[in-house]
Amino acid sequence: MVVVLFGVSLFVFAIMMIIPPGRRAAIYVTQEKITPDQMNAMIKKYGLDDPAPVQYVRWLKQILSGNFGYSVTASAPVIEGFKTYFPITLELVLYATPLIILVGIWLGTIGAVHKDKPLDHATRVFAIIGYSLPTFWLGLILLMIFYGYLGIFPPGYLSNKGKDILFSPAFKRYTYILTVDAVLNWRWNIFWDALYHLALPTINLILLNSALILRLMRSSMLEALGQDYIRTALAKGADKRTIYNIHARRNAMIPVITISGILFAGLLGGMVITETIFARDGIGLWMARAALQMDVPAIMFNVLFLGTVFVVFNLIVDVVYAYIDPRIRLA
C-alpha cells in the first residue's frame, strides 16, 4: 500500500515538474503587477528551480510531518479545504452508491430471471439509456424538469434558512456530513432539508451508474443459473426463491463486487460534472479548479488521497470476496 502511494506521488510530482517554476509560483502572486526580479526572488526563496529530486524530498518531508501546504483555490490550508469540500462529496456518494448497487443487483436479477421476456427487455432499455446518456445532459434535464417546471428538489446542498442554522454556533459539526450532523444535533428539519437537496444528484448518479452493475449482474446471474449446482438444488426440491437468492446470487456477486468497489472509489474522486450542475461544492469541483489554476499542493494532496481510497477499497473488496467465496478464503 505504501509502495503504491509512493509510486503515485512520484508519478504525479514528475508531471508537476514539467510545469515551469514561474507558472507554479504564479498562483501565489497577489499583486496586479510584479517585476521579473521579484518573481525570480520568489522562485529562489521557495526553491522552485532546484533539481526535481531535491524538491521531491523536500515535499515528502513536509508531507510526512503532516504539513500539506496552502491551497489558493480553497483559500485555506489544504487540510481545511479538504474538510469543507470532501464531506459534501462523501455524503452524496454514501447515499448514492448503495442505491446504485442495490438497483443494479435488483434489476440485473430480474433481467436474468425473466430472460428474454418483456421485463428483461425493459431492464435492458434502462441499461442502454443509462450507458449512453451524457452526465451533463441528464443532470440538466433532471434539473429542468424537477426544479424548473415542478419547483421541487433545488440544486445546492442546503436552503438559505438551513444554512443560517448550519453556520450558527449552536449547530455543532461533528462529522461535517450534513445529514449525520443534523441527526446528532437533533435538527430533523436540517436532515430533511439536506436529503431534499440530495435527491436529484442521487437520482442522476443512479440512472447513470447502475446500468453497468445491472448488465454485469444479469450476465453473471445467467451464468450461475446455468451451472450444475442449480440442477442439484432443483432436484432437491428447492423453490425458485431459494434458488435465486441462496444458490445463484452469491455466486453471481463476485464480479459485481469488484466493479462496485471501483465505482465507489471512482465516485469519491470524480463527480466534477454532477457537482457542477447541482452546485454542490465537492471535492471534484475543487480538484477541477485546482488543476486549472495550477494549485500544486491541492492537486498533490487529492491525488494522494484518491490513491489511498483506491488502495483501501481494493482491500475491502478482497475482504468481501473472502466472505462470499470460501475458495478465496483459503487461497
Place this chain on the structure above:
Amino acid sequence: MQKLIETRDIYTDFFTFEGVVKALNGVSIIVNQGETYGLVGESGCGKSVTVRSIMRIVQSPGRIVDGKILLFLSLEDKEQGIDILKRSEAYMESIRGNDISMIFQEASTSLNPVLSIGYQVAESFLLHRLDEMLKETIDTLKGEIESGKFFIAGWWKKFQEFLFKAELDGLEKYTEMVAGIDKRLYELEDAADKASIDERNHLNRKRDRLRKTVPVVQFVRHLPFIKHYGKKLHKTIRIHVVDLLKELGVANPHNVVDMYPHELSGGMQQRIVIAIALACHPKLLIADEPTSNLDVTIQAQIIDLIKILKNTSIASVLFITHDLGLVAEMCDRVTVMYAGDACETAAVKDLFKEPLHPYTKGLLRSVPKLKAQKELESIPGTVPNLIHPPSGCRFHPRCPHAKDICSGDKPPLIEYSEGHFIACYLYI
C-alpha cells in the same frame, strides 16, 4: 410387482435456434417397487433427458410436449397413479428430493462452491422435514427450559419456542390445505371436460401460491439479532446431517459439515451428493452416471454404497450408465435407448443372453473382451442429428436388417416374451 413410476410415450423437445431437437421420441418405461432399473445407451441418446423429464427439471429451452408420467406413491393412488405433468410446480417441489431424488455425474460441479457442506445437506431437511425438525427443536427447548438452569436466557428460550411453535402451526395449516387441494386434484386427474380442467388449473395455481411460512415468522426472520433464533433449528438439523454423513462412510463428519466442496476429494464429494439425495429417504433414487469421472477404486466404493443403500433405505434405483458391465452387475431390468427411442426392455439376464434389437446386439458386440484377439467390432455410421431424425425407427439407417417398412412408421413396443419388450419390425 407394484409399479412405482411409469412413463407413457413422453416426448421432450428442445427449442433451439437451429431448430427443434426431438430428444425423446415416445419413451415408455416402468420402474417397479424395489427394483434396480438400468437405462443404457451412448452419449446423447436421451437417458439424462428421460430422468429429467421424470423429475420435471428439463431446463429451458427444453419442454415435455406430450405423454404421461405416472407416479404410484401412496396406497390410495396405487391403481391410477398421479400424472405429474398435470400437477403444479409446488407439488413437484414437494416430490423432488423427498420421494424421488437424484444424484449426478461430476459431483464437483453439482455442489455449490460457496455454500458449506452442512448447509447443502441440511437444505434437504429444511425443505421436506421441517415439521419433524421443528418438533424436535421445540422438545429440546422445552427440556432446557424445564431444567431451570437458565435464568435470563430462559426468556429468550421461551421466545424461541414461541416462534418455532408459530412456525409449526403455520406449517401444519399449510400441509392441511395442500392435502385438501391434492385430494381434489387427484379426483380431477383424468377429467376431460373443460370445467374440470379449469378447476384443476385454478387449484394448481392456488397450490403454487401457498406459502409455508406464516407472515409473522417471515418478518421476524429478517430482523437483526432476533433472526438468530433460527440457529437452534439449524443445530437440530446439524445432528441429523452428521448422522447421515457418518452412515454414508464420510470420515470426520463433524468437521466435514463445516467444510466447502473444494476441500473434499472427488469420492467424498460424490458421497455428499448422495447424502443430499438420501436425506429424506426417497422411494426412488435416480443415479445419473454417478461414477463417471471417478477413479476405479472410488467407483467401486460408490457402487457398493448404492447397493447397500438400496437394501437399507431406498426402494428403487433408476441407474443411468453407458457401462454395460455395471448394468450386468447392478440392475434387475434394463432399457436400451437409441437416439431418443427406447428400443428394448428386458430383465438383465434375458438381455445379455438373448439380445433382440439389432442395436442391442451391436452394442453388446462392441464391448471389449479380455481374451479377444480380433479388432473390436463397431456399429457402422454415426448417431443421427436429432433436429432432423430419421423417420420410422431411428436406427434404420445404421441397421443391417433394415427393411422398407422401417423408414415408415415408428415400430410399436411389443412384448416378445414375458417381460421382454422390443420395438423392432423384425419381430412383428
